[in-house]
Structures are given as C-alpha cells and as structure tokens.
Amino acid sequence: MTQSGVRENETRGVRGEPGPGEAEPATETETETADEGGPAKDTGPDAQAGAQPPGDGGDGAEGRSIAGRPRRPRRLLKWSAAVLALLILGTAGAGYLYYRHLNGNIKKxxxxxxxxxxxxxxxxxxxxxxxxxxxxxxxxxxxxxxxxxxxxxxxxxxxxxxxxxxxxxxxxxxxxxxxxxxxxxxxxxxxxxxxxxxxxxxxxxxxxxxxxxxxxxxxxxxxxxxxxxxxxxxxxxxxxxxxxxxxxxxxxxxxxxxxxxxxxxxxxxxxxxxxxxxxxxxxxxxxxxxxxxxxxxxxxxxxxxxxxxxxxxxxxxxxxxxxxxxxxxxxxxxxxxxxxxxxxxxxxxxxxxxxxxxxxxxxxxxxxxxxxxxxxxxxxxxxxxxxxxxxxxxxxxxxxxxxxxxxxKDKARKQTAEEAAADPAAADDEIPVQVRNGTRTDTLAAVRGRASEVTGLLTEKGFAQAVADTTGSWSEDGTVVRYPSADLEGDAQRVAKALGIPLGSVKRSTDVTGVTLVVGADWRTGTTYKAPRRDDKTPKSAEALNGADDKACMHVNPAFTW
The missing domain is CATH 3.40.630.190 (LCP protein)
Structure with a gap:
C-alpha cells in the first residue's frame, strides 16, 4: 500500500514538508470528509489530545505519537476502511445494475x-x-x-x-x-x-x-x-x-x-x-x-x-x-x-x-x-x-x-376431516347440500332415482337442507363431495364424514355453487358407502425413471446405427 506521505514533527506535533517522491500530505482531519465534500471536523474521542486508541492497554509508545496521536498504522487503517467502504458501495451498485439487467432479460x-x-x-x-x-x-x-x-x-x-x-x-x-x-x-x-x-x-x-x-x-x-x-x-x-x-x-x-x-x-x-x-x-x-x-x-x-x-x-x-x-x-x-x-x-x-x-x-x-x-x-x-x-x-x-x-416412498399420512378443515362445519341441519346422480358410465345407464335415495339418507342423518338436483345429467367414476370456497370446506367434509366418504374425495371446485354430493358409479346401490380400495402406486405404463439412475441408456433403432 502506498504511504500517505504524512510526517509528523514529534516534538512540535505539526505537519512536516513532503519528502522526496511524496505527494503533498493531508492533515488527519482532511482524510475524514463529510458528505458535503469539505473537510469534516473530527469531534470523536480519537481527536482529543492524548486519547488512547481502542485496544491500547498501556502507556508505551507503540501505536502512539509523543503528542498522543495515532501513528501511521492507525491512519492507514482509516484509509483502508474508507477505500473498502467505497469498494463495497461501488460493487453493490454494480450488482444492483446487473440484477436489473438480468431481470430485463426475462420475458413475461x-x-x-x-x-x-x-x-x-x-x-x-x-x-x-x-x-x-x-x-x-x-x-x-x-x-x-x-x-x-x-x-x-x-x-x-x-x-x-x-x-x-x-x-x-x-x-x-x-x-x-x-x-x-x-x-x-x-x-x-x-x-x-x-x-x-x-x-x-x-x-x-x-x-x-x-x-x-x-x-x-x-x-x-x-x-x-x-x-x-x-x-x-x-x-x-x-x-x-x-x-x-x-x-x-x-x-x-x-x-x-x-x-x-x-x-x-x-x-x-x-x-x-x-x-x-x-x-x-x-x-x-x-x-x-x-x-x-x-x-x-x-x-x-x-x-x-x-x-x-x-x-x-x-x-x-x-x-x-x-x-x-x-x-x-x-x-x-x-x-x-x-x-x-x-x-x-x-x-x-x-x-x-x-x-x-x-x-x-x-x-x-x-x-x-x-x-x-x-x-x-x-x-x-x-x-x-x-x-x-x-x-x-x-x-x-x-x-x-x-x-x-x-x-x-411417502410416509403414511393419516389426516382426519377435523384436522384438515380450515373452517369449522356448521350444524348438520344448517348445511345446504345438493345431491346429483353421477352413476352413468360409458356402458351403464344412470340408476333411476339414485339422487333422491341418497338425499333421503342424508335427511335421516339430520341434514334437513339436503335436496336432489335433477336438472342435469352427470357421470362420475367415484363418489365425490365438491365445494366452491374455503368457508364451505368444513361443511363439505362433515357431509363426507356422515356418509363414510374418505377425505380424499372432498374436492374444491368452481363448477359448483354450494356443497354438492355427486353419487358416483362406485355407489349405484345401497345406503352404506364402501370406498373402493385405492391403488396409490404409479402405473407401470408411466415408465417411471428415478433421478439417481445413472445407468439408464437409450436403445438405438438398428436402422439408424453406423
């Protein structure tokens, strides 16, 4: 690091003349400039005559002048700090500009x-x-x-x-x-x-x-x-x-x-x-x-x-x-x-x-x-x-x-309706429920009157506002309870629980305006719903490839080899 050229007259404590090859020296206070650009008056404790720099635990001359002011190492430390601060600010500015540049690259x-x-x-x-x-x-x-x-x-x-x-x-x-x-x-x-x-x-x-x-x-x-x-x-x-x-x-x-x-x-x-x-x-x-x-x-x-x-x-x-x-x-x-x-x-x-x-x-x-x-x-x-x-x-x-x-490799996940509901259910007799007949399949016609039968079952269980929706024709492989918004989630899960329908069959959907039970092809008869045994395995036809498999190799068609 180039020396600052500052020399002190240790007996008088005044600024000396520049030596050979040295630039015109600056006073200590001139090395600490204010934001306005002019010299800043040093009013800190180090400016007081005889002030002991932090960490100087004794009365020895090391690190101090006879007048009690810091020697060059102290001054160099201040210069280094100032330069470092400028570098940090400059780098941060460049980093910010580059960040903006990268953001500008991205198309939306x-x-x-x-x-x-x-x-x-x-x-x-x-x-x-x-x-x-x-x-x-x-x-x-x-x-x-x-x-x-x-x-x-x-x-x-x-x-x-x-x-x-x-x-x-x-x-x-x-x-x-x-x-x-x-x-x-x-x-x-x-x-x-x-x-x-x-x-x-x-x-x-x-x-x-x-x-x-x-x-x-x-x-x-x-x-x-x-x-x-x-x-x-x-x-x-x-x-x-x-x-x-x-x-x-x-x-x-x-x-x-x-x-x-x-x-x-x-x-x-x-x-x-x-x-x-x-x-x-x-x-x-x-x-x-x-x-x-x-x-x-x-x-x-x-x-x-x-x-x-x-x-x-x-x-x-x-x-x-x-x-x-x-x-x-x-x-x-x-x-x-x-x-x-x-x-x-x-x-x-x-x-x-x-x-x-x-x-x-x-x-x-x-x-x-x-x-x-x-x-x-x-x-x-x-x-x-x-x-x-x-x-x-x-x-x-x-x-x-x-x-x-x-x-x-999922860990077993057990979740009750009460744990999953973000909003508590209303009383059973205060929950409006629409019941639809979705028992039609590609090969079987819908079971006549099925929506009314399950509506009657809900009424017996205390859901006084359950009604059969006969205005359309639906087809659903599995029985499902749908709801349109979070405030009805608890109500939908309560309906499912009353009928023995698993939580996984309760779905949020914007296709319905209220809690809606669609009786699927898996519940064509009877008053007790038996959820089909679910297979949660990935189908073999999906040809799953594990991310850690580094032995996988593409098969080459013999017509394209050389």
Missing part, C-alpha cells in the same frame, strides 16, 4: 388464458402446499438463430408449437419431485383462451386436436389452461424455453452425460432427423448437440414422441446431477454466464419474473435429492398416428393432485 406472459380455474390444493397439517410448474419447450422459429437450429425454413415466423410439455410437481413437504411428460401429439380439447394483450379470443377447439397447438392460442397461458382442463391439477407457474435457449444453457452448464446402447446417427435417407451422431456408450453433450438429443425421434427405439420423452427424462436427470456435482459452477464467471444465458432463454409468468423469484424457486427445488425425483410419461394409447390418455393417465394425475409421491 400471462399464467392462465382460460376461463376455467382449478382451486389451489388445501394446505397440509403443517400449512404447506405443493408447487406445480409447467415446463414448455417451444419450437418457435421466430429468430435467425432459432431458424438455424430448428430447420424447416418454410415455418419461419409461423405459429409456435409446444413440442415439449412437462408438469413438474414439488411435494408440499419438499421431500420429493414428480415430472409428468405429455407427448406433443396427445389429442385434447383446447379450451377457449383470451390473449390479455390484445383481447383476441381463441375459441375452444371443436373436438380434439394435438396438445402442442395450445401454444398458438394466445401463448403459454393457453397450454396451462389445457393442462388444467385435462388433469384437474392446479398449476402455479410456467417456464418456457426455445431452441436457442436450450443450446445456450447447455453450453453454460458445461456438458451433460448421456448414454446410447449403439452408435447412432439420427438422419433419414430424405434428410429428416435431428442430426445427432454419437458413439456407443456415454458421451458428454452440450450446445447444439444437446438440442439434437432432446429433439431426436428418428433413431431412438420406435421413432415416436414416447421415445423422445424418455430421452428427455434421461437428459434432465443427468443435468440435475451435473449441476449438483459440478464444481466448476463455483466459478463466478461460470455462474454469471449461466445466469445471463438462463434469463435470456426464459419466458415465465409474472410470479417468476425476477431473478430473486427464480432463485427462491431453485432453492425450493434443490431441497429434493435425485433419489426422490421421478420422471414419467403420461400413459397413453394410439389413435391412428396420435395418442390419447388412458385410465392409467387419470391414475397418475390423481396421484399428483393428491400430492402422493410417484416413487412410492
């Missing part, structure tokens, strides 16, 4: 463009709620970079498609994570969506269409609406990334290990395919090669979207493990690059529109160990060249709705 869009809203799940006994995030991979070719990476020149500037859709479910207690992929060619009904920017209304589709088209109905908020309509799962956020974003973030991570069981080249004789070319075994891929892996159909297994989803699951699991183990990400430059690339690549809802919100989300996700991460594909069956959800798909959706871990 509305969360849900549909009319149908799914109620948020009821908190558990500890007041915790699960978190559901829809991950969307867009095939947008709206920039030269995306065009180069995505090919298909004739589609430049065309309506983007949501070719990758994955629902990420983080459990309420943050111990496990489940991911459900929906193949892009799944046939669904896309609901009416309204673009909030220009007010344009996209009518609901007539019949079923491929789910990837939902993105073109106003944006990712319509993909969210489509998922909620199909699954009944409340979605809290979405995160969307395009081709260029996948490449840039893969580069920033520094490579992800993937495995193939034979040499692969994803290219057909007429030029179709992702272009992925790898040797048998494990390779570290990044950048454009990572995008090729995520897009490959031709060459993996049967060449379908189902095989592509499996490859995407392997990549995501490997990337999670890589981010946890990769020491290079402790480098500030690596982290800054990752932050820069990630924020540029993302489109999110307003609930995730700042770096802080994304950082908080990442902290929540990091609580889950890879061993408790389960990747699945929505169970489906072919309809021509497309697919549709099966009964196993509804089973998978129910497990997510009820926050049941897909790895089967």
């Amino acid at each position: 869009d509305a969360l849900n463009l549909g009319d149908h809203k799914v109620a948020a799940p009821t908190p558990n006994a500890a007041g915790q709620t699960p978190l559901n995030i829809l991950l969307i991979g867009s095939d947008a070719r709206d920039t030269e970079e995306n065009q180069k990476l995505g090919g298909a020149r004739e589609t430049f500037g065309g309506t983007p498609l949501a070719d990758v859709q994955m629902l990420l479910h983080l459990s309420a207690d943050r111990t496990n994570m489940s991911v459900v992929s929906m193949p892009r060619d799944t046939l669904v009904k896309i609901p009416k969506c309204t673009d909030p920017d220009d007010g344009k209304v996209y009518p609901a589709t007539q019949g079923r269409t491929m789910t990837n088209q939902s993105l073109g109905h106003g944006g990712p908020g319509c993909s969210v609406a489509t998922w909620q309509e199909l699954t009944g799962i409340h979605i809290d956020h979405f995160v969307m990334v395009d081709f260029a974003g996948v490449v840039s973030m893969a580069d920033a991570v520094g490579g992800v290990p993937v495995c193939v069981d034979a040499n692969i080249h994803s290219r057909t004789s007429d030029g179709k395919g992702s272009g992925l070319k790898l040797e048998k075994g494990t390779s570290y891929i990044q950048g454009e090669q990572a995008l090729q892996w995520l897009r490959t159909r031709y060459g993996f297994e049967d060449g379908s979207d189902l095989a592509r989803a499996k490859a995407q699951h392997m990549y995501m699991n490997a990337m999670v493990r890589q981010l946890r183990d990769n020491a290079t990400l402790s480098s500030p430059n690596k982290l800054r690059r990752l932050a820069e690339e990630a924020t540029r690549a993302l489109t999110v809802d307003t609930g995730l529109d700042t770096v802080k919100k994304l950082y908080d989300l990442s902290n929540e996700l990091r609580k889950v160990e890879p061993e408790r991460i389960t990747m699945t594909t929505m169970p489906n069956r072919y309809v021509g060249a497309r697919v549709e959800p099966t009964d196993d798909a509804e089973q998978l959706f129910r497990l997510v709705r009820e926050d049941i871990a897909l790895d089967g």
Whole structure:
C-alpha cells in the first residue's frame, strides 16, 4: 500500500514538508470528509489530545505519537476502511445494475388464458402446499438463430408449437419431485383462451386436436389452461424455453452425460432427423448437440414422441446431477454466464419474473435429492398416428393432485376431516347440500332415482337442507363431495364424514355453487358407502425413471446405427 506521505514533527506535533517522491500530505482531519465534500471536523474521542486508541492497554509508545496521536498504522487503517467502504458501495451498485439487467432479460406472459380455474390444493397439517410448474419447450422459429437450429425454413415466423410439455410437481413437504411428460401429439380439447394483450379470443377447439397447438392460442397461458382442463391439477407457474435457449444453457452448464446402447446417427435417407451422431456408450453433450438429443425421434427405439420423452427424462436427470456435482459452477464467471444465458432463454409468468423469484424457486427445488425425483410419461394409447390418455393417465394425475409421491416412498399420512378443515362445519341441519346422480358410465345407464335415495339418507342423518338436483345429467367414476370456497370446506367434509366418504374425495371446485354430493358409479346401490380400495402406486405404463439412475441408456433403432 502506498504511504500517505504524512510526517509528523514529534516534538512540535505539526505537519512536516513532503519528502522526496511524496505527494503533498493531508492533515488527519482532511482524510475524514463529510458528505458535503469539505473537510469534516473530527469531534470523536480519537481527536482529543492524548486519547488512547481502542485496544491500547498501556502507556508505551507503540501505536502512539509523543503528542498522543495515532501513528501511521492507525491512519492507514482509516484509509483502508474508507477505500473498502467505497469498494463495497461501488460493487453493490454494480450488482444492483446487473440484477436489473438480468431481470430485463426475462420475458413475461400471462399464467392462465382460460376461463376455467382449478382451486389451489388445501394446505397440509403443517400449512404447506405443493408447487406445480409447467415446463414448455417451444419450437418457435421466430429468430435467425432459432431458424438455424430448428430447420424447416418454410415455418419461419409461423405459429409456435409446444413440442415439449412437462408438469413438474414439488411435494408440499419438499421431500420429493414428480415430472409428468405429455407427448406433443396427445389429442385434447383446447379450451377457449383470451390473449390479455390484445383481447383476441381463441375459441375452444371443436373436438380434439394435438396438445402442442395450445401454444398458438394466445401463448403459454393457453397450454396451462389445457393442462388444467385435462388433469384437474392446479398449476402455479410456467417456464418456457426455445431452441436457442436450450443450446445456450447447455453450453453454460458445461456438458451433460448421456448414454446410447449403439452408435447412432439420427438422419433419414430424405434428410429428416435431428442430426445427432454419437458413439456407443456415454458421451458428454452440450450446445447444439444437446438440442439434437432432446429433439431426436428418428433413431431412438420406435421413432415416436414416447421415445423422445424418455430421452428427455434421461437428459434432465443427468443435468440435475451435473449441476449438483459440478464444481466448476463455483466459478463466478461460470455462474454469471449461466445466469445471463438462463434469463435470456426464459419466458415465465409474472410470479417468476425476477431473478430473486427464480432463485427462491431453485432453492425450493434443490431441497429434493435425485433419489426422490421421478420422471414419467403420461400413459397413453394410439389413435391412428396420435395418442390419447388412458385410465392409467387419470391414475397418475390423481396421484399428483393428491400430492402422493410417484416413487412410492411417502410416509403414511393419516389426516382426519377435523384436522384438515380450515373452517369449522356448521350444524348438520344448517348445511345446504345438493345431491346429483353421477352413476352413468360409458356402458351403464344412470340408476333411476339414485339422487333422491341418497338425499333421503342424508335427511335421516339430520341434514334437513339436503335436496336432489335433477336438472342435469352427470357421470362420475367415484363418489365425490365438491365445494366452491374455503368457508364451505368444513361443511363439505362433515357431509363426507356422515356418509363414510374418505377425505380424499372432498374436492374444491368452481363448477359448483354450494356443497354438492355427486353419487358416483362406485355407489349405484345401497345406503352404506364402501370406498373402493385405492391403488396409490404409479402405473407401470408411466415408465417411471428415478433421478439417481445413472445407468439408464437409450436403445438405438438398428436402422439408424453406423
């Protein structure tokens, strides 16, 4: 550190002349300037003649001048403190500006463009709620970079498609994570969506269409609406990334290990395919090669979207493990690059529109160990060249709705209606209940008069305001009690308890205006409800992959080997 050039006449206590090579010295008080910019008068205890600096416990000359004033070490300490303060302020200012810069990188869009809203799940006994995030991979070719990476020149500037859709479910207690992929060619009904920017209304589709088209109905908020309509799962956020974003973030991570069981080249004789070319075994891929892996159909297994989803699951699991183990990400430059690339690549809802919100989300996700991460594909069956959800798909959706871990490692959870109700129930004779006949199935007609029979049963049990609703026709596989708002939750659970209906069959729904009992196909006769034995296991058809499985390897179609 350069000396200040201050010299004291120890016998007179006055400022000396500059020595050779020294700058014009300043007085001690001039080193402590006020905010206004002029010299500040030192009125502190150190300014008093003979004042002993803190920590000086004796009368020795060390650290003090004859006049009792601090020697150079004391003065250098003050200079260092002043410089450090300026550095801290300067760095903080730069950090804040960079934080604003990163926030400006993030693109935002509305969360849900549909009319149908799914109620948020009821908190558990500890007041915790699960978190559901829809991950969307867009095939947008709206920039030269995306065009180069995505090919298909004739589609430049065309309506983007949501070719990758994955629902990420983080459990309420943050111990496990489940991911459900929906193949892009799944046939669904896309609901009416309204673009909030220009007010344009996209009518609901007539019949079923491929789910990837939902993105073109106003944006990712319509993909969210489509998922909620199909699954009944409340979605809290979405995160969307395009081709260029996948490449840039893969580069920033520094490579992800993937495995193939034979040499692969994803290219057909007429030029179709992702272009992925790898040797048998494990390779570290990044950048454009990572995008090729995520897009490959031709060459993996049967060449379908189902095989592509499996490859995407392997990549995501490997990337999670890589981010946890990769020491290079402790480098500030690596982290800054990752932050820069990630924020540029993302489109999110307003609930995730700042770096802080994304950082908080990442902290929540990091609580889950890879061993408790389960990747699945929505169970489906072919309809021509497309697919549709099966009964196993509804089973998978129910497990997510009820926050049941897909790895089967949940601790037993026992919860009574009294513990779960946020609002206490009214007296039985003060609870209005509508009873609907939902016993109709695809193969059986509804049981005539069933709503009236169960209404009579409720009346006998003291629910004097129970009435049969015969104004419509309903179909429900399992008997369910629905309620529209939190203040009726206790009432709904009281009705369920009186009939022996399990708590898991009490659902909040905006489709009803009061406590509504739908007598399902599982209760077509009798006055005693017997809840069917529930299977809370993940269907085998979901092809679950554990996040810690580092031995998984994609099977290569022999027609695409070399």
